[in-house]
Amino acid sequence: MAVLLLAEVTDGKLNRDATAKGVTAAKQLGEVTVLCAGASCSDAAQEAAKIDGVAKVLCAEDALYGHRLAEPAAALIVSLAGDYSHIAAPATTDAKNIMPRVAALLDVMVISDVSGIVDGDTFERPVYAGNAVQTVKSSDVTKVVTIRTSSFDAAGEGGSASVENVAAGENPGLSEWVEDKVAESDRPELTSAGIVVSGGRGVGSEENFAIIEKLADKLGAAVGASRAAVDSGFAPNDWQVGQTGKVVAPELYIAVGISGAIQHLAGMKDSKIIVAINKDEEAPIFQVADYGLVGDLFDVVPELTEKL
Amino acid sequence: MKVLVPVKRVIDYNVKVRVKADGSGVDLANVKMSMNPFDEIAVEEAIRLKEKGVATEVVAVSIGVKQAQETLRTALAMGADRAILITSADDVHQDIEPLAVAKLLKAVVDEEQPQIVLCGKQAIDNDMNATGQMLAALLGWSQATFASTVEVEGEQATVTREVDGGLQTVKVKLPAIITSDLRLNEPRYASLPNIMKAKKKPLDEKTPADYGVDVAPRLEVVKTTEPEARKAGEMVASVDELVAKLKEKGVV
Ligand SMILES: Cc1cc2nc3c(=O)[nH]c(=O)nc-3n(C[C@H](O)[C@H](O)[C@H](O)COP(=O)(O)OP(=O)(O)OC[C@H]3O[C@@H](n4cnc5c(N)ncnc54)[C@H](O)[C@@H]3O)c2cc1C
Numbered sequence: 001m002a003v004l005l006l007a008e009v010t011d012g013k014l015n016r017d018a019t020a021k022g023v024t025a026a027k028q029l030g031e032v033t034v035l036c037a038g039a040s041c042s043d044a045a046q047e048a049a050k051i052d053g054v055a056k057v058l059c060a061e062d063a064l065y066g067h068r069l070a071e072p073a074a075a076l077i078v079s080l081a082g083d084y085s086h087i088a089a090p091a092t093t094d095a096k097n098i099m100p101r102v103a104a105l106l107d108v109m110v111i112s113d114v115s116g117i118v119d120g121d122t123f124e125r126p127v128y129a130g131n132a133v134q135t136v137k138s139s140d141v142t143k144v145v146t147i148r149t150s151s152f153d154a155a156g157e158g159g160s161a162s163v164e165n166v167a168a169g170e171n172p173g174l175s176e177w178v179e180d181k182v183a184e185s186d187r188p189e190l191t192s193a194g195i196v197v198s199g200g201r202g203v204g205s206e207e208n209f210a211i212i213e214k215l216a217d218k219l220g221a222a223v224g225a226s227r228a229a230v231d232s233g234f235a236p237n238d239w240q241v242g243q244t245g246k247v248v249a250p251e252l253y254i255a256v257g258i259s260g261a262i263q264h265l266a267g268m269k270d271s272k273i274i275v276a277i278n279k280d281e282e283a284p285i286f287q288v289a290d291y292g293l294v295g296d297l298f299d300v301v302p303e304l305t306e307k308l
Numbered sequence: 309m310k311v312l313v314p315v316k317r318v319i320d321y322n323v324k325v326r327v328k329a330d331g332s333g334v335d336l337a338n339v340k341m342s343m344n345p346f347d348e349i350a351v352e353e354a355i356r357l358k359e360k361g362v363a364t365e366v367v368a369v370s371i372g373v374k375q376a377q378e379t380l381r382t383a384l385a386m387g388a389d390r391a392i393l394i395t396s397a398d399d400v401h402q403d404i405e406p407l408a409v410a411k412l413l414k415a416v417v418d419e420e421q422p423q424i425v426l427c428g429k430q431a432i433d434n435d436m437n438a439t440g441q442m443l444a445a446l447l448g449w450s451q452a453t454f455a456s457t458v459e460v461e462g463e464q465a466t467v468t469r470e471v472d473g474g475l476q477t478v479k480v481k482l483p484a485i486i487t488s489d490l491r492l493n494e495p496r497y498a499s500l501p502n503i504m505k506a507k508k509k510p511l512d513e514k515t516p517a518d519y520g521v522d523v524a525p526r527l528e529v530v531k532t533t534e535p536e537a538r539k540a541g542e543m544v545a546s547v548d549e550l551v552a553k554l555k556e557k558g559v560v
Pocket residue numbers: 199200201202203225226227228229240241242243244245246256257258259260261262263264267277278279280283295296297298321345346432
């Protein structure tokens with residue numbers, strides 16, 4: 001069996017963490033070929049070649065792939081698909097955009113957000129906001145899967161795969177990139193951070209979110225948020241943790257002013273240690289927290305920041 | 309232009325999900341069912357396009373058990389003009405896979421010729437996040453997923469998308485598939501008079517056979533289990549105690 005794994009490449013840079021977690025999962029399915037696509041991607045391809053377990057890297061460098069648009073990316077993958085039993089990608093927003101399109105073009109079902117691999121046909125995936133885990137067996141010729149990165153460790157260094165250039169595929173000419181709005185930050189990335197500090201509606205305003213950010217910076221942590229905090233404009237959309245946001249599993253997750261709705265828990269309940277700070281002792285978040293502290297976050301968080 | 313909105317009937321997001329003891333699935337008998345929240349957002353956006361004079365007609369489609377009629381009536385009460393129900397299952401536990409849904413929707417699109425299909429980004433039961441993208445593939449259309457703003461001008465739509473790094477704006481050629489994210493809008497509630505009016509709006513009933521589509525699943529659900537439960541830990545009385553515990557664990 002052979003696997004084509006779509007690497008996560010943004011503006012020429014490899015997201016090593018997400019890609020290496022994908023490699024760990026893909027290795028269980030067969031020999032791994034990594035596909036890097038981008039307007040520039042040779043550096044990303046060189047870096048991917050060093051990931052332990054990668055047999056080969058394909059590099060598709062063309063302006064067509066510069067902005068991760070689904071239509072050309074899916075067409076490229078489909079043109080390469082014939083050689084592989086499995087086509088996989090870490091379950092990022094890019095992959096969630098591209099892979100179902102690939103699957104439909106191949107007339108197969110996509111298997112989204114795989115959290116466990118039983119065998120080459122059989123996969124585990126969370127459903128109903130993580131309230132149930134389904135084991136599904138695919139009868140399709142080609143398996144198209146996205147990998148839940150929080151369920152797999154990143155593969156290490158030590159690979160020395162060959163890098164091969166592949167020609168660009170057709171340009172479906174259906175969509176056009178206009179702009180990216182990406183906040184630059186020195187903080188670790190949410191899905192790979194060892195510590196995450198998240199704020200909820202209880203934080204009250206965008207200005208008050210500085211309290212959360214100060215604690216995060218003291219800990220070298222990433223900052224997350226609940227949907228309510230994002231909807232209210234306290235925090236940007238890419239901080240949302242949950243069923244329909246990002247899924248994280250850090251060593252330490254600190255939930256501040258978050259009630260613990262099931263949709264939020266879906267994104268963080270696999271964290272090693274969970275700390276909850278909430279003024280309501282009945283808040284459901286305490287039912288999953290290893291350490292709970294009942295108190296006003298405006299007293300507790302600054303004190304915690306100072307004492308760490 | 310016509311806008312098509314696929315709406316799925318799912319377990320209400322407030323209901324506590326129970327896995328059946330025999331591992332055959334989640335118990336959906338006698339639980340509250342509602343329109344998938346992302347689809348409410350999609351319906352709202354379609355109605356706003358009509359109110360802006362961009363869309364001329366909003367058609368809601370649902371695929372599933374016959375009770376999905378209620379979901380369609382909700383869409384009609386919100387402001388959709390007519391509805392199509394494709395009855396594809398007798399048992400509420402029988403989920404129709406995104407690939408089959410996309411094939412049925414393609415058949416509907418071929419008949420109805422909408423310029424935009426507005427889906428939800430994800431059904432909150434199967435959490436697949438796939439149907440819109442699959443439909444775009446089958447039609448050979450452009451796709452703009454996870455939309456937080458949509459602007460339609462002439463032959464194209466400008467869509468801002470919620471992505472891992474922040475926001476991405478793309479321009480797509482119409483006809484296009486757009487899938488809604490949470491921040492696209494806040495869906496309205498249907499007023500009582502509109503609920504009454506909705507009862508008289510047209511609702512066509514079809515079956516997959518009418519469209520010649522095979523809805524047999526490609527994925528066999530071998531079993532459904534409950535995830536490992538987390539136990540509640542301990543309550544600490546002060547910040548000092550919390551700091552001491554975290555140091556003890558070696559995480560700070
Ligand atoms: C389709 C759908 C998808 C969703 N996806 C997600 C998702 O991905 N992620 C997500 O998070 N949610 C998601 N939700 C929303 C979810 O259901 C909850 O509404 C949301 O998580 C609540 O956010 P919250 O805990 O910040 O707010 P609330 O539930 O309002 O809780 C605020 C908490 O702050 C506490 N508080 C207030 N003031 C203070 C203070 N001064 N000090 C200490 N504590 C204080 C309160 O006691 C309360 O517990 C989704 C919902 C739907 C319908």
